[in-house]
Amino acid sequence: MSETNDPILWRAALPWPGPDAHKHQRGRLGVVSGGMLHTGAARLAARAGLRIGAGLVRILCPPDAGALIAGAVEAVMVASFASPASLATLAGSLDCIVIGPAAGLTRATARNLAALAATDTPLVVDADALTLFKDRPNDLFACLAGMDVITPHEGEFERLFPGLLEQGREAAAVEAARISGAHVVLKGRETVIAAPDGRCRINPNGSPWLATAGSGDVLAGMIGGLIAQGMDPFEAVSAAVWMHADAAGRFGPGLTAEDLPGLIPAVLGGLA
Incomplete structure (x- = not known):
């Protein structure tokens, strides 16, 4: 049985820093970037992670993209990796990693995901790192664990879970979480959030912007x-989905993705 996603459910769990907090206590987030022509998505994700409170955010990138990214960010750090093994080593010092945005539909992305899956670091798997497995979803599921999150829109969802949407979005998301063993964010006008243990929330404040x-x-x-700040994944997803939509609603017409990270402080301020 689902419930309506509302701040009353997760507001008390938001990770506010204490008076003696330092950046490493506030969580360390990694974002895997694509090559030098595909870095914008990682930079968007990194800025959002920093704005929502992670104390340290590092973009992890192929060597050819390092100088370009370093010239385009300030508080976000940059580290390059030359192999899946070196990426896994970098992950050891982080509390959560996002992989998929513009990562590339390549074997390298699959190998990078597998290397990260062998670590204990929770993963948020999105975009290319989902589409890549459209013909072999079980290979993706083998990389996932209960602390991980996948964030498909309906097209990506259908490729990974063919036919499930015929049950309806809510039932499909719950079953997908059971099959994959990860938290599922089925994006849409009313985003459905499902946990592997059967919990489900429907987000009501979606924005067309x-x-x-x-x-x-x-x-x-x-x-x-x-998640990097220690929030339970189900609550973290619920909070992020609601705040993401609230930020868009505050801005309205003309919104671009670049606007969204800058709107997060006002949304958080309204929840303090």
Whole structure:
């Protein structure tokens, strides 16, 4: 049985810093970037993670993208990796990692995901890291654990869970969480949030202004930023989805994904 996603359910769990907090106590988020022509999505996710409170955010990128990303960010850090093994080593110092936004539909992305899955770091798996497995979803599910989150829109969902949507969005998301063993965010006008243990929430405040390129990358960064701060994944997803939509509703017409991270402080302020 589902419930309506509302701040009353997760507001008390939001990770506010204490008076003696330092950046490492506030959570360390990693975002995996694509190559030098595909870095914007990772930068959007990283900025969102920083704005939602992660104390340290690092973009992890192929060597050819490092200088470009470093020249385009300030508080966000940059580290390059030359192999899946070196990516896994970088993950060891982080509390959550986002992988998928513009990561590339390549074997390298699959190998990177598998390497990250072998660590204990919770993952937010989005975009290319979902589409890549459209013909072999079980290979994706083998990389997932109970602390992980996948964030498909309906097209991505149908490719990974063919036919499930015929049951309706709520039942489909719950079954997908059971099959995958991860938290599922079935994005849409009323985003459905499902946990592997059967819990389900329907988000009521969706905004049509989120129908713009990059908004999903921002959501992935928000989810990752909250999980990095120690928030339970189901509550983190619920909070991020609601705040993402609230931010879009506050801005309204003309919204672009680049606007969203800057709107997060006002949304958080309204929940304090």
